[in-house]
Amino acid sequence: xxxxxxxxxxxxxxxxxxxxxxxxxxxxxxxxxxxxxxxxxxxxxxxxxxxxxxxxxxxxxxxxxxxxxxxxxxxxxxxxxxxxxxxxxxxxxxxxxxxxxxxxxxxxxxxxxxxxxxxxxxxxxxxxxxxxxxxxxxxxxxxxxxxxxxxxxxxxxxxxxxxxxxxxxxxxxxxxxxxxxxxxxxxxxxxxxxxxxxxxxxxxxxxxxxxxxxxxxxxxxxxxxxxxxxxxxxxxxxxxxxxxxxxxxxxxxxxxx
Amino acid sequence: xxxxxxxxxxxxxxxxxxxxxxxxxxxxxxxxxxxxxxxxxxxxxxxxxxxxxxxxxxxxxxxxxxxxxxxxxxxxxxxxxxxxxxxxxxxxxxxxxxxxxxxxxxxxxxxxxxxxxxxxxxxxxxxxxxxxxxxxxxxxxxxxxxxxxxxxxxxxxxxxxxxxxxxxxxxxxxxxxxxxxxxxxxxxxxxxxxxxxxxxxxxxxxxxxxxxxxxxxxxxxxxxxxxxxxxxxxxxxxxxxxxxxxxxxxxxxxxxx
Numbered sequence: 001x002x003x004x005x006x007x008x009x010x011x012x013x014x015x016x017x018x019x020x021x022x023x024x025x026x027x028x029x030x031x032x033x034x035x036x037x038x039x040x041x042x043x044x045x046x047x048x049x050x051x052x053x054x055x056x057x058x059x060x061x062x063x064x065x066x067x068x069x070x071x072x073x074x075x076x077x078x079x080x081x082x083x084x085x086x087x088x089x090x091x092x093x094x095x096x097x098x099x100x101x102x103x104x105x106x107x108x109x110x111x112x113x114x115x116x117x118x119x120x121x122x123x124x125x126x127x128x129x130x131x132x133x134x135x136x137x138x139x140x141x142x143x144x145x146x147x148x149x150x151x152x153x154x155x156x157x158x159x160x161x162x163x164x165x166x167x168x169x170x171x172x173x174x175x176x177x178x179x180x181x182x183x184x185x186x187x188x189x190x191x192x193x194x195x196x197x198x199x200x201x202x203x204x205x206x207x208x209x210x211x212x213x214x215x216x217x218x219x220x221x222x223x224x225x226x227x228x229x230x231x232x233x234x235x236x237x238x239x240x241x242x243x244x245x246x247x248x249x250x251x252x253x254x255x256x257x
Numbered sequence: 258x259x260x261x262x263x264x265x266x267x268x269x270x271x272x273x274x275x276x277x278x279x280x281x282x283x284x285x286x287x288x289x290x291x292x293x294x295x296x297x298x299x300x301x302x303x304x305x306x307x308x309x310x311x312x313x314x315x316x317x318x319x320x321x322x323x324x325x326x327x328x329x330x331x332x333x334x335x336x337x338x339x340x341x342x343x344x345x346x347x348x349x350x351x352x353x354x355x356x357x358x359x360x361x362x363x364x365x366x367x368x369x370x371x372x373x374x375x376x377x378x379x380x381x382x383x384x385x386x387x388x389x390x391x392x393x394x395x396x397x398x399x400x401x402x403x404x405x406x407x408x409x410x411x412x413x414x415x416x417x418x419x420x421x422x423x424x425x426x427x428x429x430x431x432x433x434x435x436x437x438x439x440x441x442x443x444x445x446x447x448x449x450x451x452x453x454x455x456x457x458x459x460x461x462x463x464x465x466x467x468x469x470x471x472x473x474x475x476x477x478x479x480x481x482x483x484x485x486x487x488x489x490x491x492x493x494x495x496x497x498x499x500x501x502x503x504x505x506x507x508x509x510x511x512x513x514x
Contacts, residue, residue: 069352
C-alpha cells in the first residue's frame with residue numbers, strides 16, 4: 001500500500017533498485033526579503049491510534065544502488081519539488097542508530113518501500129536560494145511548500161535536527177564568505193544588506209557597526225545613484241564586485257579570526 | 258581467509274554484526290615542529306598477478322549495526338591505532354558508486370569480511386594532534402604509522418582523495434579559527450607560530466605580513482621573557498589568551514571576509 005501523497009521519489013519509478021540503508025536529505029533555504037523559509041514536503045501517515053495525520057518532511061529519498069550520492073540528492077530534489085540546477089552542498093551525515101524509532105515513521109517507511117527499515121544513515125545537503133512570489137509558485141510541485149523557519153511544524157524522523165544543523169552551517173558560511181550578495185538585486189542599499197544578514201542570522205545587528213564593518217570591505221562599490229521616492233533621507237546604492245573580492249581574497253593570508 | 262595484517266577492526270571481534278554498506282574513515286593529521294604527517298595503516302593484499310603486496314590505508318572500518326556513526330569512528334581509531342579521546346570532526350562523506358573498483362580492493366574486502374562488497378558509502382572524520390617523538394612511538398600500535406604528507410605512498414580505495422579533502426578542511430579551519438595554538442608550547446615565538454601555519458598550509462608566508470597580521474589579534478599576549486642562548490637577536494615569547502579570543506569573538510559580527 002502506498003500513501004496517497006507519495007513523498008519518496010523512488011516510489012514513482014517502478015523497478016528502481018533502492019539501497020534501504022542510505023538516504024539523502026535536502027535542506028533548501030529560501031530567502032524572501034524579510035523572511036527565511038525552508039522547503040518541506042507534506043506527508044500523510046497513520047498514527048499509532050490508526051488515525052490519518054499530516055506532517056512534513058525534508059525532500060529526501062533512499063539512494064539507488066549504483067547511484068552517486070551527490071547525484072541522488074539533485075535527482076531527489078528535482079523529482080519531489082521540481083527544483084533543478086540547484087547547487088547542493090554536503091554539510092553532515094546523520095547516523096544515530098535510533099534516528100528512526102517512532103512507530104509511525106517505521107510504519108510509513110514500510111508502506112512506502114516495502115522494506116522493514118530501522119537503520120538509515122542519511123547524507124544531508126543544503127542550499128540557499130532566493131524566493132520571490134513568482135518563483136515560489138512556479139518552482140515547486142506536488143505537495144512541496146515553503147515554510148517560515150520561525151514556524152516549523154511537526155516533522156518526520158529527525159528532520160528538525162537536520163534543519164537546525166543545516167542552518168548553523170549556512171550561518172557560518174554567511175559570516176565567512178560573501179554568499180548573501182547573490183540573493184540581492186544588482187544594486188542594493190546597506191540597509192537591504194543588513195536585513196539579509198539579520199534574517200539569515202536570526203538576530204538584530206547594530207546599524208552603525210554593520211555599516212562600518214561592511215564599508216571596510218574593498219569589494220563594496222558605492223554607485224552614484226541614490227534611492228528615489230522614499231520618505232526618509234535617500235540612501236546610496238551599492239554593488240558587490242566579485243573580481244575585487246577574488247583578488248583581495250587570494251592576496252590575503254586568509255585568516256581574520 | 259584473513260590477511261596476516263588484519264587491518265579491519267571488526268575482524269578482531271568475532272560475531273560483530275557489521276553493516277557492509279556503511280563505513281567510517283579517520284584522517285588523523287599529526288603536527289611535529291616542521292612536518293605535517295598523517296596516520297596510516299599498513300595493508301597486505303594480493304595483486305591481480307597473485308603476488309603479495311603492501312600498501313597503506315586510513316584507519317577505518319564498517320560500522321556495526323546499531324552503532325552510532327561518530328562512536329564507530331572513535332572505536333575504529335582506538336582499535337586500530339591505540340589512539341583514544343581524540344576529538345574527531347565529520348568533514349565529508351564519499352559515495353561514488355565506483356569508489357571500490359580495483360580488483361585487488363574487492364578481493365581484499367572479500368577476504369577480510371566474508372562479503373562480496375562493491376558499494377560502500379564512507380563517512381570521513383579528521384583531527385589534528387601534536388606528534389612528538391615520544392607520543393608517536395607510544396600512541397600507535399599494530400602496523401599504524403605516521404607518514405609525511407608530502408610523501409604519501411600508494412593507498413587503498415579512494416583514500417588519497419579522502420586525505421586531500423580532509424587537508425582542505427583542516428586548512429580552511431586554520432584560516433578561520435585559532436586552532437593552531439593548541440599544538441604549540443604555552444609560550445612561543447612569532448616565528449614558531451608562522452612555521453606552524455606554513456607547515457599546515459603547505460606554503461611560505463611573507464614574514465612581515467604574517468607578523469603584522471598576527472599582532473593585530475587582541476588575544477596574542479606578549480610576555481616579558483625573550484629567547485635565550487640563540488645566535489640571532491632573541492625574540493619575545495607570546496602566549497595565546499583564549500578568554501580574550503572568546504570575548505572578542507562573541508562581541509564581533511563575525512564576518513571578516
